[in-house]
Amino acid sequence: MVIGLMVEVKSNQRVGNDYYLLKIRALELTDSIFPGQFVHLKIGRDNLSFDPLLRRPFSIHDLSDEKDIYLLYRVVGKGTRILTDYKTGDKLDLLGPLGQGFKLDFVSRKILIIGGGMGIAPLYFLAKRLAKQNLLKVLIGGKNKEEMEYFIARFRQADIEFAVATMDGSAGFQGTVVDLWQKDNTQPDYLFACGPEAMLREVQVIAQKKGIPGQVSLEERMACGIGVCLSCVHKTNKGNQRVCKEGPVFSLEEVVFDD
Ligand SMILES: Cc1cc2nc3c(=O)[nH]c(=O)nc-3n(C[C@H](O)[C@H](O)[C@H](O)COP(=O)(O)OP(=O)(O)OC[C@H]3O[C@@H](n4cnc5c(N)ncnc54)[C@H](O)[C@@H]3O)c2cc1C
Ligand code: FES
Incomplete structure (x- = not known):
């Protein structure tokens, strides 16, 4: 409610x-x-x-x-x-x-969480919940060490397995968090992602190739936040959906990203 x-x-x-x-x-x-x-x-x-x-x-x-x-x-x-x-x-x-949160109706799976920039914010709460019953790995990425320092401290404190990518190489792997996933080659049963659209689009392409199902959280500019104004719609394979009402979490397979 x-x-x-x-x-x-x-x-x-x-x-x-x-x-x-x-x-x-x-x-x-x-x-x-x-x-x-x-x-x-x-x-x-x-x-x-x-x-x-x-x-x-x-x-x-x-x-x-x-x-x-x-x-x-x-x-x-x-x-x-x-x-x-x-x-x-x-x-x-x-x-x-x-909005609709992440669906967590499974246990004991090998799960990968991928977050970019401020998209990492909701994934921390998710990771804490999932870490209790699943084999979990978190990959996070951002511009530089300064941007990542807060998140590094939080995941360390929560004793969650994680790895970091920064564009300038000032912390962890140098490159994007998707590059890190490719190099790291983690093969999860299921994945969750949140971050810039370009990142989510790449995650979707790789996940489709590898046959990995998952969920993504989207961001759109919002006005009402309760499903009335239609300012936040995003393309999906079920037609336009409201990020504030049907989302922000969608299944990875259903979201349509513009090229
Ligand atoms: C579902 C959802 C969850 C979010 N969670 C977080 C969060 O946990 N932490 C966080 O820092 N931000 C989050 N955001 C983005 C946040 O809402 C915007 O950064 C904020 O509304 C900007 O307000 P402002 O008045 O400071 O900026 P404005 O003056 O309104 O805009 C300044 C800049 O922010 C961008 N912006 C504005 N609104 C959004 C938006 N909705 N999404 C993306 N960019 C936007 C504009 O393009 C502009 O470049 C979330 C957005 C959504 C839709
Ligand atoms: S913000 Fe109004 S419908 Fe989503």
Whole structure:
């Protein structure tokens, strides 16, 4: 069930580069949240502000044992810049949990998770859930060490097997995370991916060749976030689907990427 409520900011810390980690308390939501789902935040200088007008979508990055929700965001524009000003104790207008999360109805499989850039944010929550019952490997990639440092620390702390690729070679393998997969030659039974479309398209092509099924999480610019405005549609082999409602997670086989 989607709930709209004012949630309390527990902390909002810069965790490197342009990344911030926002911790919020929303006990009404925590029992119904699944990895891959997102929340829609109304951000403003005060609660009456309509600038920016539209809510901004953010994936659930983690859920702590104490049931605090973590969102990891990168400052890219007006909304995320204003979000950095939120302080402990401030209230934030949240709608969620939204969308269809990753389907996890299998156990004890050899699973590969591939994440690029900010697409790694929802995969951390997923990896923590999957690591309990599956043989799991995570491959993450980004521009450079600075961009990857936060994620490296988190996966290390969670004791999840992972490898890193950076474009400039400042951490791990030099190249894209897909190049790393090719070199590493991991043959999973199943895979999950989130990241830039170019990366997802390559993952889809390789997975099809190798006959590996999986799921991908997509991003599109959103307005309503609840399936009404159709601003977030993406091509699939079932026709256009709403990323906010039928997604953001789709089966790897059904998504149609433009060339
Ligand atoms: C389902 C979903 C989950 C997301 N999860 C996260 C997350 O966990 N962490 C995170 O940092 N970001 C996430 N995003 C992207 C995030 O919503 C945008 O970065 C944010 O809305 C930008 O707001 P802004 O006002 O700062 O930037 P704007 O001023 O609106 O835009 C600034 C720049 O960001 C780009 N942008 C804006 N909206 C989106 C969008 N929806 N997707 C991709 N690029 C966008 C614009 O093209 C522009 O270059 C997610 C997006 C979706 C759709
Ligand atoms: S954002 Fe309105 S339908 Fe998806």
